[in-house]
Amino acid sequence: MFRRLMHFCKITVSASPIFFSLNMIALFIIALSQLGIGYSFKLATDVLMDAQASGQVSVKIAFPILLFFLLICIGGNTGNFEKMMITAYSHKAKRIFAKYFLHKSYSTKQDAFYESKFYDQYAFVKNNIDHTANIAVTVFNKLTLSIYRVILAVGAISYFNPLIVVYMSLLAFILIGINQYVVKKRIALQETYINDERQAKYYMELLSSRTHAKELRLFGLQERFLKKWASTYSGYMKGKYQFEVKAIGLGKVAGIAQMAMTYGLSVYFLMLVANGSLAVGDFVFLNGMMMTLTSAISSVINVLTKDLAENDKYVEKYEGFTGRTSLHQLKAIDDYQLLSEAEGKLGDFEILEFINVSYKYPGSENYAVKGVNLTLRRGEVVSLLGYNGSGKTTLSKLMCGLLEDYEGEILFNGVELRKVPKEILYRYFGIGFQEFSRYSMSLKENVAVGMIEAFEEEYAIQKAISKGNLEEVIRKLPKGIDTILGKEYSKEGQDLSGGQWQRIILSRAYMGEPDVLILDEPTASIDPLEEMRMLGQFGEIIGDKTALIISHRIGFARMADRICMMEEGKIVEDGTHEILMARKGYYYTLFTAQQALYEEEEVCYA
Numbered sequence: 350m351f352r353r354l355m356h357f358c359k360i361t362v363s364a365s366p367i368f369f370s371l372n373m374i375a376l377f378i379i380a381l382s383q384l385g386i387g388y389s390f391k392l393a394t395d396v397l398m399d400a401q402a403s404g405q406v407s408v409k410i411a412f413p414i415l416l417f418f419l420l421i422c423i424g425g426n427t428g429n430f431e432k433m434m435i436t437a438y439s440h441k442a443k444r445i446f447a448k449y450f451l452h453k454s455y456s457t458k459q460d461a462f463y464e465s466k467f468y469d470q471y472a473f474v475k476n477n478i479d480h481t482a483n484i485a486v487t488v489f490n491k492l493t494l495s496i497y498r499v500i501l502a503v504g505a506i507s508y509f510n511p512l513i514v515v516y517m518s519l520l521a522f523i524l525i526g527i528n529q530y531v532v533k534k535r536i537a538l539q540e541t542y543i544n545d546e547r548q549a550k551y552y553m554e555l556l557s558s559r560t561h562a563k564e565l566r567l568f569g570l571q572e573r574f575l576k577k578w579a580s581t582y583s584g585y586m587k588g589k590y591q592f593e594v595k596a597i598g599l600g601k602v603a604g605i606a607q608m609a610m611t612y613g614l615s616v617y618f619l620m621l622v623a624n625g626s627l628a629v630g631d632f633v634f635l636n637g638m639m640m641t642l643t644s645a646i647s648s649v650i651n652v653l654t655k656d657l658a659e660n661d662k663y664v665e666k667y668e669g670f671t672g673r674t675s676l677h678q679l680k681a682i683d684d685y686q687l688l689s690e691a692e693g694k695l696g697d698f699e700i701l702e703f704i705n706v707s708y709k710y711p712g713s714e715n716y717a718v719k720g721v722n723l724t725l726r727r728g729e730v731v732s733l734l735g736y737n738g739s740g741k742t743t744l745s746k747l748m749c750g751l752l753e754d755y756e757g758e759i760l761f762n763g764v765e766l767r768k769v770p771k772e773i774l775y776r777y778f779g780i781g782f783q784e785f786s787r788y789s790m791s792l793k794e795n796v797a798v799g800m801i802e803a804f805e806e807e808y809a810i811q812k813a814i815s816k817g818n819l820e821e822v823i824r825k826l827p828k829g830i831d832t833i834l835g836k837e838y839s840k841e842g843q844d845l846s847g848g849q850w851q852r853i854i855l856s857r858a859y860m861g862e863p864d865v866l867i868l869d870e871p872t873a874s875i876d877p878l879e880e881m882r883m884l885g886q887f888g889e890i891i892g893d894k895t896a897l898i899i900s901h902r903i904g905f906a907r908m909a910d911r912i913c914m915m916e917e918g919k920i921v922e923d924g925t926h927e928i929l930m931a932r933k934g935y936y937y938t939l940f941t942a943q944q945a946l947y948e949e950e951e952v953c954y955a
């Protein structure tokens with residue numbers, strides 16, 4: 350645990366070594382001024398005792414009073430300075446840790462996100478990123494100040510009687526025992542409830558988010574979800590509450606033991622004063638130092654047994670997710686350099702081969718894709734057909750390298766896909782998936798994200814917009830391509846229809862003219878006339894590019910060079926329209942059924 354935390358601290362310190370050093374110096378000055386204040390009380394008491402004995406107040410009283418105010422002033426101002434230093438370097442540390450987390454989230458294998466255990470860890474790290482980044486700052490600040498105070502108080506007390514320090518150490522053992530018990534229990538409790546907590550947050554999100562508002566009302570789901578939220582929430586809150594009551598009780602026991610031992614010592618000092626073995630001024634100073642030492646010892650113990658152990662949980666999870674980071678890596682990310690410096694040495698896209706590829710989602714018993722052999726050559730347009738759940742989307746995600754835990758081989762220009770750096774691989778693909786992100790940004794940016802390297806290139810954006818036939822949508826928007834989409838974060842934001850969004854997704858896929866297009870149900874929300882127009886222009890849009898089109902619409906199959914039929918994760922038919930029609934298999938049935946439907950429709954309209 351200590352090694353992990355030390356490494357973590359090193360990173361935090363490296364965020365700003367100057368602010369850190371100034372902070373350490375400030376803490377020492379604060380601790381020293383506290384000791385000095387105690388000493389000024391002793392001096393004042395000595396002068397007052399003399400005055401009482403001689404019946405005359407000496408001018409000497411001015412010195413301790415001046416010293417007192419001077420130290421108060423120094424301590425206070427150094428405290429303010431120290432807060433400034435903390436704010437400065439904790440801000441820098443937070444930025445580094447958050448950036449590294451985001452970088453890791455992006456580069457984590459997509460497969461992992463389908464696993465509930467991984468997602469729990471991910472959610473934990475994400476929700477606690479600020480706290481985690483702040484651990485080294487707050488905990489080590491507290492620890493350093495307490496250690497300074499302990500050293501100075503022990504030095505001062507030992508000057509009078511070293512045995513007092515031994516006595517105070519006993520107190521420390523009691524506190525350590527109690528703290529360790531509470532921390533262990535608290536960590537165990539957090540583990541137990543993390544899933545329930547996530548579930549409760551999920552129900553809360555369902556009940557309060559804009560995305561689900563419509564369905565909740567239409568289907569009258571509020572009460573059902575509210576009940577689910579309430580039972581999950583109260584379940585884990587009850588456990589938490591019971592534990593907190595117990596922890597507070599134990600804390601009280603420790604507090605009483607601490608008070609009894611400290612006040613016992615004060616009574617002993619008073620007896621020494623009474624029999625003349627201790628001067629009143631020395632008593633005042635000793636008593637003050639003892640109080641300082643007691644609170645500093647409790648603070649050190651709290652940090653070592655409670656704060657560190659509790660916070661180690663966050664650091665462990667953070668490291669569990671991001672891996673142990675070197676200062677060099679962090680610096681690279683902080684400077685916006687990509688970790689992978691590999692160059693695109695793959696050349697133009699030529700061929701993509703699936704050799705006996707199978708894939709199971711994490712935690713799933715069944716294969717979503719099973720023993721697939723498939724070749725996609727440059728310039729080919731392949732139509733992928735099949736029943737719901739037959740594995741088409743999974744196959745497309747494997748193709749572009751999103752899913753990596755597959756069996757068999759996927760070769761991109763002869764190179765194993767997993768070995769191609771993601772930043773390079775993704776540049777080859779223009780992707781339009783069924784589930785897509787609707788960014789609360791301008792329409793232009795929503796298109797440009799399709800090829801981040803061309804984000805600023807007006808010409809590339811305009812070209813993609815034109816291919817997706819977005820001009821007509823843009824004309825109706827108040828600020829044209831600069832209109833913010835969605836009202837969630839912008840007062841002037843505009844909502845779009847499902848079909849209009851789908852055109853944006855197509856433009857996004859065309860952005861930057863990628864070598865390979867993967868379109869999953871590209872016209873599912875598009876009206877029939879627009880679909881017909883799209884089909885008519887599709888050949889021209891694709892040009893000499895390669896494309897995999899997943900669609901239940903037979904129109905796409907007709908214009909494809911090849912058709913692949915999937916069933917239960919396998920490719921059961923693969924060939925041209927003519928070959929598959931002649932086979933009179935699944936494709937034949939699907940084609941004739943849809944053709945008959947269109948003919949019927951035509952009769953009806955006639």
Ligand SMILES: Nc1ncnc2c1ncn2[C@@H]1O[C@H](COP(=O)(O)OP(=O)(O)OP(=O)(O)O)[C@@H](O)[C@H]1O
Nearest residue numbers: 463710713717735736737738739740741742743744
């Ligand atoms: N995230 C996931 N976790 C576990 N199983 C999944 C996941 N996504 C899909 N599956 C399963 O994998 C199989 C293939 O799903 P896939 O989405 O690839 O089918 P599809 O042919 O694209 O379906 P559709 O036509 O409905 O889009 C299905 O049995 C599905 O239940």
